[in-house]
Amino acid sequence: MPLLKGITLGQYLPADTYIHSLDPRCKLLLTVLSMILIFLFDSFTAIAMWASMTALLAAKSKIPAGTLMRSAKPVLILIILTSILHIFFTGGGKIIFSIGPLRASGEGTVTALRMGLRLSLLVLFTAILTFTTSPSELSDGLESALAPLRRFGFPAHEVAMMMTIALRFIPTLFEETERIINAQVSRGADFQSGGLVRRAKAYIPVLIPLFVLVFKRADTLASAMEARCYRSGRGRVRMYPLLWGINENRVLVYYAFFALAIFFLNRFIPL
Secondary structure (H helix, E strand, O other): OOOOOOOOOOOOOOOOOOOOOOOHHHHHHHHHHHHHHHHHOOOHHHHHHHHHHHHHHHHHOOOOHHHHHHOOHHHHHHHHHHHHHHHHHOOOOOEEEEEOOEEEEHHHHHHHHHHHHHHHHHHHHHHHHHHHOOHHHHHHHHHHHHHHHHHHOOOHHHHHHHHHHHHHHHHHHHHHHHHHHHHHHHOOOOOOOOOHHHHHHHOHHHHHHHHHHHHHHHHHHHHHHHHOOOEOEOOOOOOOOOOOOHHHHHHHHHHHHHHHHHHHHHHHOOO
8 A cells, every 4th residue: 555655763874973873871861962953953054954964963873764754654643633723723814815814924834834844854754773782682671761751650671672672563564454455456446536534434344353363462472481481681781781882972073063053043034
């Protein structure tokens, strides 16, 4: 199906690059900081710099441009809906056009464009993290980052494991959904014709077997973990310990200079 074809969210692309070799804790930290700063600095100048940084990271990570852009496909509808809401519900500026009681203003259009670009950059930065970090590294890095919260009773290992499993099974669920849809099409189901309501109803026979498969896979995974005597993080050791070295410190310094540059440009060129 065109809707599911080419979705790359949650996939890992192994490669021998500088970014792949970085400590996952460093990449997690920079991704979280980027999420905050992308929404903190809202000028188009800052957005252009973030876009340039995204392109540079993708090139250094040897991530194909098409693969990176397809990672935003699952949330494309959300980005479009958010932009539409800003167009019609952000006041101020000259009215460009109206649809019934809804009026699109110039200020709303600019805000919608800015918000759409920021959400897209947010997804692309997260995609670069998953493309360059294996699920096991991501789990170890997240657990290590949340480890200080254990003294307050926070289940760091369990949360890291759940998030890693969810991220790992996203591509699998898309593949299962596409397989079910193809099976329904071979039996005469039609997912393309008709209005929006009719097409939505056509997907109901897909959801039931999909939920059954999800619960079966969850049960199989739980049985496999129990058979291997999985006992949370107690007594667990790592074959490849996480090492924070000079490369991670150098990346943090570069990132700090980049953030300062965006701060000054956002302040003095607030376009």
